[in-house]
Amino acid sequence: MQQLHFEHILLDTGWAEGMTLEIDPSGYILSIERTMNKETGETITGATIPGMPNLHSHAFQRAMAGLAEKRASPTDSFWSWRKVMYGFLDMLEPEDITAITAQLYKELLRGGYTGVAEFHYLHHSRSGQPYGDKSLMSQAVIEGAKEAGMPITLLPVFYAHAGFGGLPPEPGQQRFINKPDRYQELFCALQCIEKQNPGLTLGIAPHSLRAATKDEIDELLKLSPESPFHIHIAEQQKEIEDCIASYGKRPVEWLYENFNVDDRWCLVHATHITDAEITQIAKSRAVVGLCPLTEANLGDGIFPAKRFISEEGSFGVGSDSNICLNAARELESLEYGQRLLHQERNVLTSKTLPNVGRFLYEKSMSGGARALGQPISGLQVGARADFIVLNLQHPDFYGRARENFLDILLFSAAADFKTDVYIAGEKIVKQGQHKREEEITRTYKARMSKLLASL
Ligand SMILES: [Zn+2]
Structure with a gap:
């Protein structure tokens, strides 16, 4: 004691x-x-x-911070950044993943984060074939977390398609791809590892509505009914347009029509949403995973936080591409985005917590704790x-x-x-x-x- x-x-x-x-x-x-x-x-x-939970990280992207900041074409965008990112991850071996993860998590601890949800999609070898042990890359992440002493919620990512409607994957995506049966094997192997690791919590993450179909998401939801369930959604305008073209609906609209979205869900980004979608998300108690500095870096857009908070929506913050490793800086940026957008000061507050710092810190902490599925919502x-x-x-x-x-x-x-x-x-x-x-x-x-x- x-x-x-x-x-x-x-x-x-x-x-x-x-x-x-x-x-x-x-x-x-x-x-x-x-x-x-x-x-x-x-x-x-x-x-x-x-401490602050970090609800969205792609650890390996830390090692390419600063390598995609040179204008390469007149239309540099999220999609051209993704090409650079795919080229980088193509080279990574399990030992690289452990070293990068340990270094990143050490820095995140110094920056005030005391738990991380790792959205992990790099599963297979450089040839695109699975390793003999399918959970090898996940274990490399867990090992990095252990070295740094960071409690982790590992979200093995389900990724099967290149676009809405079940399009076949692109060559650059081979290291991510699992069909439902192989994903289930990976998840079961990780459940055994979870039992032996007190610092490890396991969750589930269909990468996005581009990468997983309705039937596949239904299967994932059944795998472990209580586990945190994360998905990227509505980050880019092109994603909205493609979703409407394929499904006749916007991503969040389609998600709520097809699934019972509740408080185990974390909707990462949700940048481009309508007023009706804001109300739907807030009422469902799903946590929105905001990553303000990565969203700025990638030119995603600005989340309608003022309205979402007025409807008492839940949210937390993530370091995502890990260009910034400081929890307070993410929260500062979240507020500043709203100040610039609305030309007001002290936007993100409530009647009971009128100080922006206290309001943002406490709300992100409780939303983040729920998204991580860890008992870390305040002292x-x-x-x-x-x-x-x-x-x-x-x-x-x-x-x-x-x-x-x-x-x-x-x-x-x-x-x-x-x-x-x-x-x-x-x-x-x-x-x-x-x-x-x-x-x-x-x-x-x-x-x-x-x-x-x-x-
Ligand atoms: Zn992400």
């Missing part, structure tokens, strides 16, 4: 000071009491806030003890009231402050340094030098 005493802490009931948390040997919070006796246990000064009894300690010695915090701490985190340079990060009660980042910083970075550098030399 571990006892931690906190100077300032943001509990699920709000800010409190002088509190003691008892944490069980597996890292879950057993009790929260006012501090009576500091003689045993560790005292944590500064301001402690819960409360039963939750895993994942938290971040803000250093109040930084000048930006001098003389400020606690009510402003999260606004400062999002809207000053505070997101870049060196902080401590705890996972399951264990300090894994100390003053901005990960406990395996050098070792993980060294391996990553060695793999990348080899990989990029062959480009």
